[in-house]
Amino acid sequence: MLKTTNRQPEFNKDVVNEDAFFKFLAYSGNLHKKRAENPKATHGDLEISAGYHRFESFYQDTLLNDAKEPARPIDPSVFAAKVRAPQLSGSDRQDAGFLDMRGRREQFYDERLEYKENKLEQQDRMELFYVLEQFFESSRKNEATD
Numbered sequence: 001m002l003k004t005t006n007r008q009p010e011f012n013k014d015v016v017n018e019d020a021f022f023k024f025l026a027y028s029g030n031l032h033k034k035r036a037e038n039p040k041a042t043h044g045d046l047e048i049s050a051g052y053h054r055f056e057s058f059y060q061d062t063l064l065n066d067a068k069e070p071a072r073p074i075d076p077s078v079f080a081a082k083v084r085a086p087q088l089s090g091s092d093r094q095d096a097g098f099l100d101m102r103g104r105r106e107q108f109y110d111e112r113l114e115y116k117e118n119k120l121e122q123q124d125r126m127e128l129f130y131v132l133e134q135f136f137e138s139s140r141k142n143e144a145t146d
Contacts, residue, residue, distance in 0.1 A: 017071045024063035031056055 015021050035042040099107060 014068045017067050017069060019071060020063055020066035020069075024060060024067060027063060028060060031060075
């Protein structure tokens with residue numbers, strides 16, 4: 001019986017970034033679970049069962065290589081609070097090309113008011129036209145009778 005040498009201690013010394021190694025373990029476990037739930041699809045596809053040129057195997061190799069390199073340093077300036085843009089007034093929102101719900105409501109009320117004013121003006125014009133037409137007809141009848 002041939003016994004293989006235990007290479008786990010060497011591998012453990014090479015692992016510098018434990019988070020990447022845990023990502024590898026979690027991803028491999030997730031793949032195994034997904035393939036175990038649907039064994040017919042796994043065993044029926046040669047690329048899944050024996051192929052090493054798929055994304056899954058590439059990503060596992062990448063995670064193993066990442067485990068052997070130190071983690072990237074954390075830049076605390078990325079997590080600092082950002083300066084927020086001031087709230088814009090209604091006209092500024094419209095000039096910027098977008099409206100929030102309040103801006104849409106304001107625009108709707110403005111357009112509705114303009115519509116009502118135009119409708120009232122049109123109605124006044126029609127009434128005035130009717131009165132003038134009645135006056136014109138009565139003056140024409142008076143000329144005919146004279």
